[in-house]
Amino acid sequence: MFDLAPLVLAFPIAGVLLNLLFGRYLNERWISIIGVAAVAGAFVVAILQALALAASGQHAHLALLANWIEVGQLQAPWQLRIDTLSVTMMLLVTGVGMLIHIYASGYMHGDARFARFFIYLNLFITAMLVLVGGDNYLMLFVGWEGVGLCSFLLIGFWYDAGEPSASARVGGEPQAGAGNARAGRKAFVVNRIGDFGLLLAIFILFWQVGSLQFDAVAEYFAAQGAAVGGLATVITLLLLVGVCGKSAQIPLFIWLPDAMAGPTPVSALIHAATMVTAGIYLVARSAVMFELAPVSQMVVALVGATTAFMAGTIALAQYDIKRVLAYSTISQLGFMVAAVGLGGYVAGMFHLLTHAFFKALLFLSAGSVIHGVEHGAHATHAHVDAQDMRVMGGLRNKMPVTFWVYLIGSLALAGVFPLAGFWSKDEILADAWHVGMVEGHWHGVLVYALLALAAFSTALYMTRQIILVFFGAARSEAAAHAHESPPLMTAPLVILALLSVLGGLLNLPGWHALGTWLEHTHEYFHTGAFNPLVAGISTAVALAGIALGYRVYYLAPRTTADAADQLQPALGSMFGFLRGKWFVDELYDAVIVRPFERGARSLAFALDWDLWHDGFHDSVLAAGFRTLAAFLSGPVDKTVIDRLFDGLAGAVRVLGSRNLQRVQTGYVRNYALGVVLGVVAVMGYFVSRSA
Amino acid sequence: MEILNFLFSTLMLVVFFPLLGAVVLLFVNREQKDLIRWLAVVFSLATFALSLVMLAQFDARVPGEQLAVVVPWIQVGSSWNINFHLGVDGMSILLVLLTTLLMPIAIFSSWTAIQERVKEYMIFFLMLETGMLGVFLSLDLFLFYIFWEFTLVPMYFLIGIWGGSNRIYAALKFFLYTMAGSILMLVAILWLGIAQGSFSVPELAARGGIDPGMQRWLFLAFAAAFAIKVPMWPLHSWLPDAHVEAPTAGSVILAGVLLKLGTYGFLRFNLALFPDAALYFAPLMATLAVIGIVYGAIVSYPQRDVKKLVAYSSVSHLGFVMLGLFALNTQGIQGAVLQMVNHGLSTGALFLLVGMIYERRHTRDLGEFGGLWTSMPVYGTLMLIVVLSSMGLPGLNGFVGEFTILLGAFGSEALASPVYTIVAALGVILAAIYLLWMFQKMFLGQVTNPKNENLPDLNWRELLVLAPLLVLIFWIGLYPQPFFNLMQSSVGSLADVFSAASIAAR
Amino acid sequence: MPFPDLNLFTAVHLLFLSAWACALLLADLWIPKTHKPVTGWLAFAGLVITLGLVVAQLGARQAAFGGALATDGFSTLMNFIFIGAGMLSVLMALNYLRQHDLERGEFYPLLLFSIVGMMAMGMAKDLIVVFLALELLSIPLYVLAGFGRPRIESEEAGLKYFLLGAFSSAFLVYGIALVYGATQATSFAGIGMALDAGQATSPLLLAGVGLIMVGMGFKVAAVPFHMWTPDVYDGSPSVVTAFMSVGAKAAGFAALVRVLFDALAPLASEWGVVVATLAALSMVLGNVAAIAQTSMKRMLAYSSIAHAGYVAVAALIDAQGAQSNFSAGAAIFYLGAYALTNLGTWAVVLAVEKPGRMTTDVADYAGLGRTQPALAAAMTLFMLSLTGLPPSIGFVAKFYVFRAALEAGYTWLVLLGVVTVLISAYYYLRVIVVMWMKEGLGEAVLPRALNFTIWLTAVGTLVFGIVPGPLMNFVESSVRGIF
Secondary structure, three states: HHOOOHHHHHHHHHHHHHHHHHHHHHHHHHHHHHHHHHHHHHHHHHHHHHHHHHHOOOOEEEEEEEEEEOOOOOEEEEEEOOOOOHHHHHHHHHHHHHHHHHHHHHHHHOOOOOOHHHHHHHHHHHHHHHHEEEEEEHHHHHHHHHHHHHHHHHHOOOOOOOOOOHHHOOOOOOOOHHHHHHHHHHHHHHHHHHHHHHHHHHHHHHHHHHOHHHHHHHHHHHHHHHHHHHHHHHHHHHHHHHHHHOOOOOOOOOOOHHHHHHOOOHHHHHHHHOOOHHHHHHHHHHHHHHHHOHHHHHHHHHHHHHHHHHHHHHOOOOHHHHHHHHHHHHHHHHHHHHHHHHOOOOHHHHHHHHHHHHHHHHHHHHHHHHHHHHHHHHHHHHOOOOHHHHHOOOOOOOOOOOHHHHHHHHHHHHOOOOOOOHHHHHHHHHHHHHHHHHHHOHHHHHHHHHHHHHHHHHHHHHHHHHHHHHHHOOOHHHHOOOOOOHHHHHHHHHHHHHHHHHHHHHOOOOOHHHHHHHHHHOOOOOOOOOHHHHHHHHHHHHHHHHHHHHHHOOOOOOOOOOOOOOOHHHHHHHHHHHOHHHHHHHHHHHHHHHHHHHHHHHHHHHHHHHHHHHHHHHHHHHHHHHHHHHHHHHHHHHHHHHHHHHHHHHOOOHOOOHHHHHHHHHHHHHHHHHHHHHHHHHHHHHHHOOO | OOOHHHHHHHHHHHHHHHHHHHHHHOOOOOOOOHHHHHHHHHHHHHHHHHHHHHHOOOOOOOOOOOOEEEEEEEEEEEEEEEEEEEEEEOOOOHHOOOOOHHHHHHHHHHOOOOEEEEEEHHHHHHHHHHHHHHHHHHHHHHHHHHHHHHOOOHHHHHHHHHHOOHHHHHHHHHHHHHHHHHHHHHHHHHHHHHHHHOHHHHOOOOOOOOOOHHHHHHHHHHHHHHHHOOOOOOOOOOHHHHHHHHHHHHHHHHHHHHHHHHHHHHHHHHHHOOOOHHHHHHHHHHHHHHHHHHHHHHHHOOOOOOHHHHHHHHHHHHHHHHHHHHHOOOHHHHHHHHHHHHHHHHHHHHHHHHHHHHHHHHOOHHHHHHHHHHHEEEEEEEHHHHHHOOOOOOOOHHHHHHHHHHHHHHHOOOOOOOOOHHHHHHHHHHHHHHHHHHHHHHHOOOOHHHHHHHHHHHHHHHHHHHHHHHHHHHHHOOOOHHHHHHHHHHHHHHHHHHHHHHHHHO | OOOOOOOHHHHHHHHHHHHHHHHHHHHHHHHOOOHHHHHHHHHHHHHHHHHHHHHHHOOEEEEOOOEEEOHHHEEEEEEEEHHHHHHEEEEEHHHHHHHHOOOOHHHHHHHHOOOOOOOHHHEEEEEHHHHHHHHHHHHEEEEHHHOOOOOOHHHHHHHHHHHHHHHHHHHHHHHHHHHHHHHHHOOOHHHHHHOOOOOOOOOHHHHHHHHHHHHHHHOOOOOOOOOOOHHHHHHHHHHHHHHHHHHHHHHHHHHHHHHHHOOHHHHHHHHHHHHHHHHHHHHHHHHHHHHHEHHHHHHHHHHHHHHHHHHHOOOOOOOOOOOOOHHHHHHHHHHHHHHHHHHHHHHHHHOOOOOOOOOOHHHHOOHHHHHHHHHHHHHHHHHHHHOOOOHHHHHHHHHHHHHHHHHHHHHHHHHHHHHHHHHHHHHHHHHHHHHHOOOOOOOOOOOHHHHHHHHHHHHHHHHHHHHOHHHHHHHHHHOOOOO
């Protein structure tokens, strides 16, 4: 069944091509069938690969598709690697992807660019499968950039809508309706900064190891061991740059909140469940190098934990339903990054999976909410921002299915026992506890503290969100007239809700299905022991967060859309700081973006054009040349010499007769004197030679 | 019979068939514009077919010249040993194919854009093709120089007659700058001919043994010609003028092929003939290349004229090529050769696309556009693909070249420092910044200018023009191996010189 | 005292052409004013016959008049240039004179006399002969320069040319006298022997050499003896200018090469510097000054000064004298190439020149590419050839010349040379720009003889640019072993 591996790519590629070529002739129904079938096909193939793997003792299998780049000793083929790690990711990507495709066929109903949307989605699935399925760092990089492209396209899917935020009006004059496009561009460019690090890491790997194959790299580092610790540190730190870009970690996380400009299925699929987790996959894939580089591990763990904490606090003060989820995603990605930084690869992967379930669920449910409110707005001709939680309220009764799945997702995210999030988050916290308390590393303690705080704020902001959206009274006409979404959308929600409930089974303490499965890919992959103390603390933290939320938001409900947030009095100016997202965008704007703009402008116009092009080439070179020419042909050749000789010849003017006036006042005598001068020079030379 | 064998040898046909077309066109009535256009297309397509014949006869395993045509040409006394010497090898074959491919495309793209003096236009194009092919295929310095200078004249006319408002200035600048470099090369060629008693490139390369001190002077003289042509920073000042003023097809050929004459010259002469000097100057050249990469990219960003933006982007892209060449190892050089082709395809396609909107709107000001993807969806999509190819997205051609180059430069023994690559890789980020910015300004956002609302999308002729480029963009991106295979043995034997030489130097 | 061996056969072409010119002068009296072209055709016929006589002498190497004149490969080559220039000038004159109302029969005999002088210069083996030939060449030219009377510019040109020509001839004579004083000889052989005997650095001799070079420098219009050139070129009837710029320059160089290489070769290290300096000054000043010109004829005048510089680059010799054949060949080839291209250029100038106006501005060529594409194409080719761009004979000639200089060790001169080539591109290109890229009427009149001249020179410029080998071989083999 390994022979079928190439099909995992073939299906989505076929989907892209079919819709690309025939999409304009097909109706929505067929387009979505093609799109969904393409992913479903890949999902089936992925299942078959998993079964084949299980049947063959979980040994990695390589499937060569074609040669790609062979230059000198560089050998980078198109080759798939089927092992437990990649298959896990494939299952996630295609499985969740399939559900989101189904959902999207309802969500995107009536959109003018329906076919294009499915082309992009299928293209994304392809790229993501290349990323997780490739057997070398170069293929990983291909997928890495490929998903970045799809992200760019999908964020800017409604490329003619959206106004850039005030802080983002960069790059000359504002352009009408380019806000979404700008968000997409921002995502791509920031990601490219990350890619830069990854690329350099690849270069070092190649010249040190001589190959980019995962196996070869792993063998090399396993064989060299501590001798190449420094090398491993450099490489892993560069990889971290890539991770920060793709998985939205400090300092490159700024693109992800803006990415919410894309259609909601995109936010669910790309910016929550799959693409952004590529960084965690990369670290897990490169575990052998990280294990040799404790410094890098520490940096990774701290970056992850800080990101988790920071994004968690920002999420507390946002009103946009998707933006809250976006910061939540950043925060949860921070958990995962911290986990892999601590060596808890399985914990990280575990959280990656469960998070994919419940965050996809939350995003899609949020989409359902937005969809409902938009319908309400449409019915009442009200102009409201359908994503603003302040105008919602009381949707519990109007959208019951959505409410229940949303609640499940929120609880899972908050880490409430026994939902999926509880188990996976607990593993991470337990790993941090272990590193900090048992192994006695200071950074373990710090990471644990930050993550615990983040967990607390997670529970708080999700409670806030649930209450703002679903409880209380409707705070706008649109919310009052909202209604439940069609079954095509709610069905995937229910499935994801089930997964969010049961996801913990994947790696339940004592069973460790995921751990034993992944162990076959790498010896470093193992699950830490269950720690009842940590579990107890985290449960307490989560419940405290929920309780605080209940106290602040439920007991003193918001009544109007424009009332101040209930937390505002307690936090004071701190709330504005959080609301302003720690002003990181503004900081980057002032420190990087605007100076770059200004610098580029002065380089292009002042230096290159005015100074170099006009100034040097036209004014100095060309004009100087012309002046010299005019000087030599005019003054020197005529005037200067003429004047000189006019003066000399004045003395002999008396000799001239009137008839020869013209010749005399002309230049003949001057020319003659010129000849004389030449004679003098020539003779002078020869005479000096003869002496 | 010998003369027939000579005249009808593959390379003679490839090089001179376009010229034959130009001669035929001389005898066509100037009023029969369509006939002239068809004849020009037919002749350029036939040349392309001939170049495919050449490809079929080419044996990629042989490192040296193939299909050689050597005829004594100017044999005066004992020291004038000039042959008419054509030959193809792995370093030139791709560029020949690129030229013969781009030429019918360029001619085809001028179908409606050029209405004035069609006859002269086509004649100049066909002459230009002969000149460029001659440069790539001549293996005698004297012959090479003749073709090299010969390319100047038709391009000068193409810019000067059919160009934009400031065309004469641009044409003159193009001519004088290029010539300024070439004359120094001429002196170096003369010196080589006298001191080595031969103008044959393969012979000179094989013989070697030029005093390293002298090599440096010769290297600089040749580099003067090529660096201006490339153009390397800071000698790029003529490029924006030439590109902005040239007609679309002229820009396509200028960016697609003419700039490659410079990079090819570095490869063929500076690297092969003066290996010691190349090693000596490699850090300097790489530094200039890297500055060019970053500088070109930054300067591209704030441009308002799309053509100017693309022109400056060439400075950046060709910086990659130069960096690859002076990495002086297999990866760098092979990547550079492939990147020459890639740049021809991507930037050629970019100029074609810009020309298509210019024909519709008669402006290239970024501020005039916005939301074009809505009014011209096919156009927008194709532009996106080309933009992505230009910024080196994996899976498209640009990436394969850039990656190989950067990889080569990173591990280059001649450069001996990863700093070049690190800075150059910044260009990858910058490319995303300025190209996506351009794409956004033109295609995204709302249609605010009513003039952009009802623009017709691309017609079948325009699609036909772009199709081969797009196919190649994907082909090279996904499966570049056939292209690498063509150059592998030639570049390999050149790179061997450097690995041996650099070891000896230490 | 034995009567010297006249060996008249060796000088038969000289004698024939002189006789033919005298006869033509008389015959012209009987030719009616309406049929003056007949005189022109008769002159042409005379040149054809002379050409036949020169061809008959191919490969001969003989001396005449007691060694004062020689027929050898060098002189034969030069004769080809002179006769060719003469023939083309006659063709151009046929229409030009009528157009400008200058149809006076004495034009053609004067032209022939001048050619006789040129041929004699190429054959000279004695300083006295050099002087005689120079006067024989110059005096008809003075008259021809003023042939445009009653136009004041032409008369002024004739007078200036005469005055300055006489002035410089005086230097030449004085130089000859000094050399004689130093070596007791005027024949090249005699001077050579005296030098071998060790009088190389006598101040008398060197001063003489310097003065001789001044005289020649004036004839070839080398800087700083060039100042008459723009005025005379501009003022003379264009057809005379065409002939003068090619023939007189070639003759001057022929004599210079003979004197320097034949008689004064041992002094190469002395005069080499002077020649190189003259070459450098001419290349730089000629080219740079040409840029500022608006009149086509003045521009070509400065261009011809510059080309004198390029020829002079070839007339160099390394200190050991090892490369003399080579550079003499290069000089001759360059002169031939220049003659071909320049006559073509002047033919186009004649075609564009309006009746009754003796000067043409570069701006008058605007639109020529549209109205007369073939003519403009030919002019483009000539301009490229004058610049020295391939594929044209001008490129090969520059290649040849620079190579010779490089081989003689004058690298700095070659570098300066190529830089001036770049400068020259600027003004030659401007003609192309005006023709093809500016709007204008671009009128031109193309009678048959002129058309033929343009075609012939254009084809020659192109063909010898692509296949220069045979011509170069011919030149090389002709001059081998002469110096």
